[in-house]
Amino acid sequence: MRQAESPTKSYYITTPIYYVNDLPHIGHSYTTIAADCQARYHRLLGESVLFSTGTDEHGQKVARSAEARGIEPQQFADEVASAFQQMWERLHINYDRFIRTTHRDHVATVQHVFGQLVETGDIHLGEYQGWYCVPCETYLTEGELVNGCCPNPECQREVEQTTQEAYFFRTSAYADRLIEHIENHPQFIQPESRRNEVLSFVKEGLRDACISRSRMEWDIPVPDDESQSVYVWFEALISYLSQVGYPDELDEFSKWWPPQIQLLGKDILTRFHATLWPAMLMALDLPLPETIFAHGWWITAQGEKISKSRGNVLDPYEVAQELAEISGATTAVAVDSLRYFLLREVTFGLDGSFSWRGVLTRFNSDLANDLGNLLNRTLPLVDRYLNKIVPEPGPGAGELASEIERVRSIVEQEMAESDFSAALAAIWELVASGNKFLDSREPWTLHKEAKQVELEAVLYDVLDCVRVLAIMVAPFMPAVADEIWRQLGLQSGQVEKSWDDCRALALPSGITIESGRPIFPRVDIKRTMDRLQGQSERTERAKQEEAAVPGGNSIAIEQFAQVELRVGTVLEAHRIPGSDRLLRLIVDLGEEENRQIVAGIAAQFNPRELLNANVVVVANLEPATIHGVESQGMILAAGAEKPEALIVTDRDCKPGTVIR
Ligand code: MSP
Numbered sequence: 001m002r003q004a005e006s007p008t009k010s011y012y013i014t015t016p017i018y019y020v021n022d023l024p025h026i027g028h029s030y031t032t033i034a035a036d037c038q039a040r041y042h043r044l045l046g047e048s049v050l051f052s053t054g055t056d057e058h059g060q061k062v063a064r065s066a067e068a069r070g071i072e073p074q075q076f077a078d079e080v081a082s083a084f085q086q087m088w089e090r091l092h093i094n095y096d097r098f099i100r101t102t103h104r105d106h107v108a109t110v111q112h113v114f115g116q117l118v119e120t121g122d123i124h125l126g127e128y129q130g131w132y133c134v135p136c137e138t139y140l141t142e143g144e145l146v147n148g149c150c151p152n153p154e155c156q157r158e159v160e161q162t163t164q165e166a167y168f169f170r171t172s173a174y175a176d177r178l179i180e181h182i183e184n185h186p187q188f189i190q191p192e193s194r195r196n197e198v199l200s201f202v203k204e205g206l207r208d209a210c211i212s213r214s215r216m217e218w219d220i221p222v223p224d225d226e227s228q229s230v231y232v233w234f235e236a237l238i239s240y241l242s243q244v245g246y247p248d249e250l251d252e253f254s255k256w257w258p259p260q261i262q263l264l265g266k267d268i269l270t271r272f273h274a275t276l277w278p279a280m281l282m283a284l285d286l287p288l289p290e291t292i293f294a295h296g297w298w299i300t301a302q303g304e305k306i307s308k309s310r311g312n313v314l315d316p317y318e319v320a321q322e323l324a325e326i327s328g329a330t331t332a333v334a335v336d337s338l339r340y341f342l343l344r345e346v347t348f349g350l351d352g353s354f355s356w357r358g359v360l361t362r363f364n365s366d367l368a369n370d371l372g373n374l375l376n377r378t379l380p381l382v383d384r385y386l387n388k389i390v391p392e393p394g395p396g397a398g399e400l401a402s403e404i405e406r407v408r409s410i411v412e413q414e415m416a417e418s419d420f421s422a423a424l425a426a427i428w429e430l431v432a433s434g435n436k437f438l439d440s441r442e443p444w445t446l447h448k449e450a451k452q453v454e455l456e457a458v459l460y461d462v463l464d465c466v467r468v469l470a471i472m473v474a475p476f477m478p479a480v481a482d483e484i485w486r487q488l489g490l491q492s493g494q495v496e497k498s499w500d501d502c503r504a505l506a507l508p509s510g511i512t513i514e515s516g517r518p519i520f521p522r523v524d525i526k527r528t529m530d531r532l533q534g535q536s537e538r539t540e541r542a543k544q545e546e547a548a549v550p551g552g553n554s555i556a557i558e559q560f561a562q563v564e565l566r567v568g569t570v571l572e573a574h575r576i577p578g579s580d581r582l583l584r585l586i587v588d589l590g591e592e593e594n595r596q597i598v599a600g601i602a603a604q605f606n607p608r609e610l611l612n613a614n615v616v617v618v619a620n621l622e623p624a625t626i627h628g629v630e631s632q633g634m635i636l637a638a639g640a641e642k643p644e645a646l647i648v649t650d651r652d653c654k655p656g657t658v659i660r
Pocket of ligand 1: 015016017018019022026027028030031056236237238239263264265266267268296297298299305306307
């Protein structure tokens with residue numbers, strides 16, 4: 001029997017910790033499903049696995065989102081953190097640790113690391129060039145000034161240039177070591193294309209990172225300096241250390257450190273995980289992770305990144321529920337089918353386009369036609385000819401042994417590279433071999449000819465192949481694997497799945513198979529797509545009717561669709577000095593950065609009454625400079641000559657929500 005490399009080998013895998021100003025969507029789920037798949041695979045190998053994920057809860061944005069909802073930031077973070085946990089449970093994600101950056105252990109680790117790096121000279125107090133408003137005692141950046149004055153509407157006084165004290169981390173000191181490390185460890189940054197990108201970025205020189213901000217009550221204070229908070233990114237990266245007990249629980253820490261692999265999206269590789277993070281570890285004299293793997297983005301069929309700021313996010317559980325409804329599969333199987341789609345559809349590292357047609361096509365062709373079919377053909381034969389009892393292998397059994405061995409070795413190689421899609425493609429070669437074997441050995445003919453020994457050998461081999469497949473697909477589709485296991489009668493025989501058992505002739509004889517309904521009922525793709533497209537077809541019809549209106553100066557629906565209208569929450573409103581007509585608004589559109597919008601409504605509206613209003617924003621308007629202030633959008637108001645009323649939503653609505 002083949003042994004796992006070492007039964008006690010430890011395997012530490014991480015996902016990014018997700019911001020709580022966003023609900024979990026398909027993008028976050030992708031990273032977490034991939035990590036879950038690796039974690040499950042390594043558990044099957046017999047390794048000791050720590051799979052950690054969590055939430056990134058500090059920062060001004062969270063504080064503001066909470067304020068907008070009129071609740072404490074902690075309550076806000078609690079709600080979103082539990083939404084993430086619930087989503088992971090629904091998507092069959094079996095994490096070991098869920099870190100929240102508001103947890104006191106993490107806060108203590110951050111302050112310890114900060115203090116330690118001050119001692120080693122890697123963090124120093126530096127000067128941050130900026131502006132200062134004396135009456136308000138506020139530091140301001142160039143971009144925050146309004147006509148060179150304090151943006152506070154109550155103040156609007158002249159500001160003076162200042163140098164603010166802030167802490168800097170010496171990233172620059174580690175550039176040469178980092179280049180050397182990347183060059184000598186080809187596995188460190190993956191995939192290859194990203195590694196090259198990172199190398200050229202580092203070779204251009206690294207700048208020291210400013211790692212503190214003026215104190216915000218919601219953030220972690222810099223130790224011994226209450227005037228400053230630790231910059232959220234610096235703090236978030238430290239969560240990978242606090243998750244494993246750094247610095248106090250040394251046994252725990254040395255058991256897991258360094259991570260074998262850290263998974264993340266390409267958006268947060270170069271500036272953070274591939275430079276600042278390794279430099280921090282070098283400064284702390286800690287080994288670097290073995291691999292940092294940056295995967296691609298899921299984009300829509302229109303080529304847009306799926307993200308909250310674009311308002312095109314998909315709730316993966318809703319997708320799975322819909323798939324269950326369409327196909328008649330259980331929700332657990334539909335969730336696994338979605339996991340399968342995400343991991344099979346694109347090579348890990350490349351961008352993937354998410355579409356219903358893609359999901360349904362994979363569901364029908366790979367799951368219903370190939371894997372489901374193998375199971376649905378085999379079990380009734382065992383029921384009919386062998387009274388449901390798994391036979392003895394007997395002479396002549398084990399015909400699929402070398403194919404199983406071949407596929408297992410490919411899967412092992414592909415999983416070592418995190419190429420989930422290639423691993424699944426190899427597993428599906430074994431599915432095809434199982435189906436072909438049934439076709440060529442014709443158990444129905446053997447039965448007719450009363451060749452009982454041969455019949456038993458053939459059916460044993462196919463059942464055994466299905467058992468191996470259940471183990472192989474378990475990391476990708478755990479509920480499906482359990483259901484196959486159950487139908488094979490192995491659950492009741494209390495046989496555990498183990499990667500070592502991906503070999504022929506290990507199926508126990510004499511157990512009774514259980515019947516079950518088909519796991520993957522086929523979908524009528526055409527009908528489903530027609531139904532899903534019904535909406536857009538209705539739109540199309542409306543467009544034609546519109547065009548038929550004689551003499552009307554109507555526009556086509558596509559023309560209207562070019563205007564991107566979104567809900568924006570007004571966070572700040574200030575008068576623009578020197579103008580009676582203009583207000584400068586800071587609006588949350590659910591994007592990374594808030595928008596600055598100049599609105600000609602100062603004569604009709606008091607800045608204070610606009611605060612927290614959910615206005616309608618034309619989000620894709622070209623930026624323009626009005627009265628020396630850049631305006632990144634426009635808000636809508638009723639009134640031809642002058643604004644008479646603002647257009648606002650009639651109930652609470654998330655910033656960034658699309659208006660159609
Ligand atoms: N909080 C930081 C990470 C700190 S880690 C020390 C953060 N959070 S996030 O909520 O914005 O999550 C970013 C991660 O979500 C990406 O790195 C990626 O893993 C995942 N994705 C978000 N949208 C995505 C897609 N459309 N497609 C694929 N993954 C994406 O950044």
